[in-house]
Amino acid sequence: MIKIKNISRHYQMGPNTVKAIDDLTLNIAEGEFVSIVGPSGSGKSTLMNIIGCLDSPSSGKYTLAGEEVAGLSRNRLAGIRNKYIGFVFQSFNLLGRESAVENVELPLIYAGIPPKERRVRAMEILKRVELDGREFHQPNELSGGQRQRVAIARALAVNPKILLADEPTGALDTKTGAQIMALFRELQSEGVTLIMVTHDPDVASQAKRIVQVRDGKILVDVPVEEWNR
Amino acid sequence: MTTFKFTESVKMSVRSIASNKGRSFLTALGVMIGVAAVITLVALGNGTQKSVEQSLESLGSNLLILYSGETKGTSLVRRNTSNIKPSLTEEDLEFLNSLSPALITVSAPESSDSGQIKFGNKNTVGTVIGTNLNYPEVRNFYPIYGSFFSENDLAARKPAAVIGARIYKDLFEDGMDPVGQKIRINGVGFTVTGIMEEKGSSSSDTSIFIPMSTFQKYISGSDMYALINIQASDPDTMRELQTHIENEILRLHKLPNMDAADFYIANQLDLLNTLQGVTSTFTLLLGSIAAISLLVGGIGIMNIMLVAVTERTREIGIRMALGAKSSDILSQFLTEAIILSVGGGLIGIFLGITTAIGANRFGGMASSISINSVFLAFGFSVVTGLFFGGYPAYQASKLDPIEALRYE
Structure with a gap:
């Protein structure tokens, strides 16, 4: 599903070149549930942005679902994001003026789905994340866990190959966080590929595979059983 | 852009405009005022131009006036000719009458003097004008009651008089039949034959028309005419006709050239052109002032749209992460700007038309709404939206999604 080969990502900070990602290689198969862990500044966010096609590597190859995406134009990347990737953010990133169902419809608008079909699909997905009855509430009328479930529904709306979650439980209490993780495991069992960035070891160990990043390189890449030992 | 994307952009824009009604209204207000000002001011300018043209046409059409005296000018307004030595003769008039009807329709000599008019114990002051039977036709000025x-x-030098509408009001009881009544002009008795129509200008309405022969006998004591009114047959050849008459009158007066002339010709076209020039400059000036306010309205839109782009940076980031292309973001913000400016423009058109009609109806100002100015103002508001909305929309579309998502 994801084939990353020898990618680097450099930033120019004044006179210095910062290597956020340094010659990194990573493969993730379809249906995997992977946690990317590491301290802040380790390059895990940059890696996440590259996997999510929000950013392009300075060098190296990145093949997503058989398509070479390194070096594509902004517009092509937008299309790839829309088609293959669902994002879940720490701070939910819902549009505050729009209702839950309208938020879920957003990626469907950019996928060119007609309004009636959008509504039907968005309603089904909200039901899937157990938010039926809350479809027409605005985000500020929902609890944190409910908001994150709206965000997950939105990420799932276009049937993406990959769900990318950036600290999905970071803004939630433990109990709600556990519910979200349960939902992720369910989704994985249905065949969705899940990649989650977190610095919380408890949350990370909910995945099946742990990738630890430091200084833009992969330090450890092991199944969760080994990690726990 | 597909129709689908266009509909989506319109929906998003309408929603965003509606969610911030007060600010949207203030943003559109600039364009509203600009468009309303363009339409109102151009309507007032056009109205003034039309009313000037109408009052000129009321003098008669295709009019040339052959004046005694040396002063050159283009005045068609009757001057007090009593202090200018009349120099035009019966011979001049005969020459004019001998010209083909293809050149001159009709001509009428005219001399005037101020006179004291009395009827019974009432008296007033008016301009006594001696002329011939062609006068009503050449000046487009006819009796409304009785007859000329x-x-x-004219042949018998009879003391007959046609009185102006004001003179009638001043001398006679309302409703009284003046025809056949005796009035005195500078002490001489005249029989009234009719009343002239009301022209609304005091110089016309305080005139008394008497036969030229009678004028010469009782008032001027001279055979000369102060001026001759000439109606040209064809407006397109008036300039040539004027030159032809100048040359012939010079010959009749035995004068070498126009510098030595004891007459001059005023041409209605010259006056019309001068006045049209003045009023169209006036309209243009008013229009430009209004256009500047439209420009300021456009800058207002740009200002607010730039603020909106900054405020909604995170929203833009989210939309991009979910798959919005640069063109989607561009069209969303551009559509919003255009809806604001076009909406403002439409309300402005309504306000402008209402104000122009109101100024006419309640303010007594001449106004004539020009369809062109309506289209122009509307077109300008569309262009304003495109142009001044274009830059902020472009800025929005070029945002980096990662930066935009991090924006607090």
Whole structure:
């Protein structure tokens, strides 16, 4: 599903070149549930942005679902994001003026789905994340866990190959966080590929595979059983 | 852009405009005022131009006036000719009458003097004008009651008088029939034959028309005419006709050239052109002032749209992460700007038309709404939206999604 080969990502900070990602290689198969862990500044966010096609590597190859995406134009990347990737953010990133169902419809608008079909699909997905009855509430009328479930529904709306979650439980209490993780495991069992960035070891160990990043390189890449030992 | 994307952009824009009604209204207000100002001011300018043209046409059409005296000018307004030595003769008039009807329709000599008019114990002051039977036609000025003096009156130097509407009001009881009544002009008795129509200008309405022969006998004591009114047959050849008459009158007066002339010709076209020039400059000036306010309205839109882009940076980031292309973001913000400016423009058109009609109806100002100015103002508001909305929308579309998502 994801084939990353020898990618680097450099930033120019004044006179210095910062290597956020340094010659990194990573493969993730379809249906995997992977946690990317590491301290802040380790390059895990940059890696996440590259996997999510929000950013392009300075060098190296990145093949997503058989398509070479390194070096594509902004517009092509937008299309790839829309088609293959669902994002879940720490701070939910819902549009505050729009209702839950309208938020879920957003990626469907950019996928060119007609309004009636959008509504039907968005309603089904909200039901899937157990938010039926809350479809027409605005985000500020929902609890944190409910908001994150709206965000997950939105990420799932276009049937993406990959769900990318950036600290999905970071803004939630433990109990709600556990519910979200349960939902992720369910989704994985249905065949969705899940990649989650977190610095919380408890949350990370909910995945099946742990990738630890430091200084833009992969330090450890092991199944969760080994990690726990 | 597909129709689908266009509909989506419109929906998003309408929603965003509606969610911030107060600010949207203030943003559109600039364009509203600009468009309303363009339409109102151009309507007032056009109205002034039309009313000037109408009052000129009321003098008669295709009019040339052959004046005694040396002063050159283009005045068609009757001057007090009593202090200018009349220099035009019966011979001049005969020459004019001998010209083909293809050149001149009709001509009428005219001399005037101020006179004291009395009827019974009432008296007033008016301008006594001696002329012939062609006068009503050449000046487009006819009796409304009774009749103009007759051929016979002219031939026999009879003291017959047609009085202006003001003179009638000043001398006679309302509703009284003046025809056949005796009035005195500078002490001489005249029989009233009719009342002239009301022209609304005091110089016309305080005139008294008497046969030229009678004028010469009782008032001027001279055979000369102060001026001759000439109606040209064809407006397109008036300039040539004027030159032809100048040359012939110079010859009749035995004068070498126009510098030595004891007459001059005023041409209605010259006056019309001068006035049209003045009023169209006036309209243009008013229009430009209004256009500047439209420009300021456009800058207002740009200002607010830039603020909106900054405020909604995170929203833009989210939309991009979910798959919005640069063009989607561009069209969303551009559509919003255009809806604001076009909405403002439409309300402005309504306000402008209402104000122009109101100024006419309640303010007594001449106004004539020009369809062109309506289209122009509307077109300008569309262009304003495109142009001044374009830059902020472009800025929005070029945002980096990662930066935009991090924006607090």
